[in-house]
Structure formats: C-alpha cells, structure tokens
Amino acid sequence: MSNLSSLPNIADGDASGLYLRPLCGAMSHDAMAATIGGAWAGFDSIEVVLRKGPVVSTAQCSVADLHIWAAAQVLVVKDHVENLFARITDPRTPFAGIDLSSPRIMGVLNVTPDSFSDGGDFATPPLAIARGRDLANSGAVILDIGGESTRPGSDMVDESEEMRRIIPVFEALKGVEPGAVLSVDSRKASVMEAALKAGAAIINDISALDNDGDSLKVAARNGCHVVLMHCRGEPKTMQAAPAYDHPVTEIYDYLETRINACEAAGIDRSRIAIDPGIGFGKALEHNLSIMSNLSLFHGLGCPILIGVSRKSFIGHITGEKNPKARLTGSIAAMISGLAQGVQMLRVHDVAATHQAIAVWQAINQNKDA
Numbered sequence: 001m002s003n004l005s006s007l008p009n010i011a012d013g014d015a016s017g018l019y020l021r022p023l024c025g026a027m028s029h030d031a032m033a034a035t036i037g038g039a040w041a042g043f044d045s046i047e048v049v050l051r052k053g054p055v056v057s058t059a060q061c062s063v064a065d066l067h068i069w070a071a072a073q074v075l076v077v078k079d080h081v082e083n084l085f086a087r088i089t090d091p092r093t094p095f096a097g098i099d100l101s102s103p104r105i106m107g108v109l110n111v112t113p114d115s116f117s118d119g120g121d122f123a124t125p126p127l128a129i130a131r132g133r134d135l136a137n138s139g140a141v142i143l144d145i146g147g148e149s150t151r152p153g154s155d156m157v158d159e160s161e162e163m164r165r166i167i168p169v170f171e172a173l174k175g176v177e178p179g180a181v182l183s184v185d186s187r188k189a190s191v192m193e194a195a196l197k198a199g200a201a202i203i204n205d206i207s208a209l210d211n212d213g214d215s216l217k218v219a220a221r222n223g224c225h226v227v228l229m230h231c232r233g234e235p236k237t238m239q240a241a242p243a244y245d246h247p248v249t250e251i252y253d254y255l256e257t258r259i260n261a262c263e264a265a266g267i268d269r270s271r272i273a274i275d276p277g278i279g280f281g282k283a284l285e286h287n288l289s290i291m292s293n294l295s296l297f298h299g300l301g302c303p304i305l306i307g308v309s310r311k312s313f314i315g316h317i318t319g320e321k322n323p324k325a326r327l328t329g330s331i332a333a334m335i336s337g338l339a340q341g342v343q344m345l346r347v348h349d350v351a352a353t354h355q356a357i358a359v360w361q362a363i364n365q366n367k368d369a
Contacts (some may be wrong), residue, residue, distance in 0.1 A: 010050075010073055015080035017051035019249060021296040022088060023060065024340050033063040036298050036341030038091030039101050040364075049296065051249050087301030092343065093270045095303050096181045096201045096225040098141055103338050103357050106183065106305065106346040107132075107140030111165040112149045125168040132173045136180040139354030142202065143176075144346060145169055145195070146185030150206050150231075150280075152239040152312075159188045166191075167198050174199030183227070189214035196222045204305075206231045206280060208258040216265040225271045227305055228258045232281025239281065247286040248293045251276050256300060273303040273344065279311045287313040291333060295340040307346035308333040309353075331356045 010018070022036055022043040032042030047060045048069075061069065070081035092100045111128045113120045122128040132143050147165035148157040170182055183202035184195035189212040192203050201224055208228035209215040219226050230251045232242055244250050255274045262272055276290050276297060297304055308314070314329035315321055327349050334345050334353060338360065347353045 010077045013074045013076045015077045017249070018077065018080060018084075019049040019051070019252065019296055020066075020081070020084045020088060020299050021047040021049060021293060022298065022341070023047060024295055034085075034089050036088060036295065037100065037303070037343065038089065039341065039343070040103075040361075041295075041339065041341030043295075049249065051246060054245050056246050056249070084299045088298045090301070092303050095271075095273055095344075096142070096183075098181060100303055100343045102361070103342075104142070104344045105140045105350055105353055105357070106142040106144050106344055107135030107138075107180070107350045108307075108309065108346060108348045109135065109143050109145045109169070110149070111145065111147045111169055123165075125165075125172070128166075128169045129172045132169065132180075133176055135350045136173075136176055138351040140180055140347075140350045142183050142344070143173060143180045144183040144185050144202075144204055145173075145200075146204075147191070148186065150187075150235040152279075153236060155236060159190050162186065162188065162191050163194050167194055170195055170198035170200060187211040187215070189218045192218050193222075196224055201225060202227065204275075205229065206235075206277065208255065209262065210258060216261065216267070219262070220266040223271075225273070226262065226267060227273045227275055228255060228262070229275035230254055230277035230280065232277075235280075239283075242281045242283050242286060244286055247282065247289050248296055251290065252297060252300065255297070259300060259302065269301060273305050274300055275305045275307060275346075278306060278308050279313060284313050284316045287311075291336060294337055294342055298341060303343040304337075304341070305344040305346055306334070306337045306342050308337070309345075309347040309349065327352055335360055 023045045024041045024043050033044045035042045045060055045062050046066050047058055050057050070078045098104055109128060109132050111122060113123045122131045135143055145166050147162040173182060182200045183204045184192055184200040185204045186192055187205050187207045203219055203224055204227040206229045209219060232238055259272055263269060278287050278290060309330045310323040310326045314326045318329050320326050
C-alpha cells in the first residue's frame, strides 16, 4: 500500500506541516507493528499528512516504510517523524492516578438550569450529589462537575454563582465510593481554584486555559491534571458560521500551541489531556472530519478525551431532535473513537456506555480465539 513517492522530498527542512495518522486495524494487537499509547489500538500502517499552506497531501505506507522514508529526509524532518512516532506509541502515564491501558469513562454532572440535554435535571446540590454517586457506581472513573452551560448560544455565568452551584457538590463527593476522581468543568481561574481546594484533581477547560489569564498559574501552582479543549470562538456565537481550511490539522496546531503554553507555565505534558472539541465551533462536516481522523491527535503525545454524548451532530445525521434519545448514535461515535485509541469518553449515559465498552472489548480480545 506504500505510495510515499507521491510526497515531495522535504528538502527545505520545514516539518511544521507534517503529521502522522495511525491506520488502526485491531484491538487485539499481538501481531501488529505498533500500538497507540502502548494500549489496545494496534496498527501496521500509517498515513503521512503534509500541509503546505492551503494544500494538503497524504500518502499511506507500512510502519517499516515510514522509517525508511524518514531516514532519507534531512535531519530535522527525520527527527520530527521519529518524535511523532514515539509520541504516538509511548505508553501513557496514569492521568490523575487513572490507568489508561483500558478505556475510561468521565461522567457528565451539570449543576445548571440550562445545559443542552439535561439542564435543570440536577440543578441543586442534593440532586447533583445523588447523581454523582449514581454515575460513579455505574462505571465513571471521573466525575466532571460544571456550573456553567457552554451550549451554543449560552451566556457566561458570574463566577460567584458558578461556585455557589458546584462547590457543595465537590465537598460532598470528595472521596465518594468507588473512588471516582473529581474534575471541574470551568473556564474561570477563581472557580478552578475553589474547586481544587474542594476536592477536584482535574481542570477541564473548553478554552484550553486560554480564557482567563490566571488559569495557567492556577493549574501549575496546584499540580493538577488538565484537559485542553479546542473551541472556535465563544459559546454564545461559536456556531454562527464556523469555517476551516483543514479542520483536523488546524485544531491539532492550536492544541499543540496550548500544550506548549502549559509546559512554559510549568505544567508537564504528562499532566495534560486533549479534547478536539466536537460541536464547539464546528459544522457537521468538521465534526465528521475530526471523528474520522482522531488517531492523528495521538501525535501530540497526550491522552485523548472526546465528548460526543448526545451532541447535535448525531441529531443532524439521524434526524433525532431530542438529545436524550441520541444514546445509540452516541455509543456508535464513541466506539469509533475507541477503535482509534481514544482513552477517555465524556458521557451522560454512563451505565449504557460502560456496558457497550465491555462487550466491544470482549469481542475484540477474543477475535483470534
């Protein structure tokens, strides 16, 4: 399948537009040439993506041929390819103490009156606390607690109101059995700080710690783990007219810039996960392009989290207008992500997702039996 000869020789040494996308073929990887993050997704072949301005070219080859091609390039290109490949394949360290050798579930806990699919369902601390315990007992290893809706068209919530909604929930769920890790879903440094003091171990920020000038300092000072998400624009207007030349590589470049900013602030890459931000400043075609190319993001060397649960792109495909009725489509999208090595899934329907993952793993692990 090799056609690397179709790629130009990168004689100028500019490797900035060069990406690698593993072509994942199996979960059972004993006979595969390499695995993503040392875990379940194996691959024998890989796609080289080269972007020069608006022009994007691709070529697929075996893993062995990739190294042969890279060795023939100038040193800076060869080193770039080897570094990308190492980032793709090196085993991931635990994230906030969570082993990533198997898929993990982050349960959504919206303590809001206006979230897109469950606004008002758990808007008071007693309801949210009970919901958090249920999610943990159903298979969520992370509880992502948020007090501000960031659905399309939403307005920003005052930080004092956001803290009023969520801090009692953190205090009640800290140390909840069976030991779920707590995450704060916020883009405000003061809210992050308060949540970390109340028991959070992860900051999950839709702005990739870029909305508030103090967010990087808070994350670095507290030594917590962070999830950097891509969002084009503000939630209020992000879906007005999203536009990209090449969404996958543009999002990749943005996330790489934010990872670099984190590292410069003292946040080690081992404490960073990334989220391409399905539905945040993206039209249907952008979301589908991202979902089809998720494995490319492993080149950033960080665990990947995706949030596809109940999202509008599923409704656009299926015609289902009720977000709560999009479970089947949500699970289909999640399994597509797992097959590409995505390590964490942010979901509303934890029990159903946990069951789907268990069946998918069992089938794939026994395919050669």
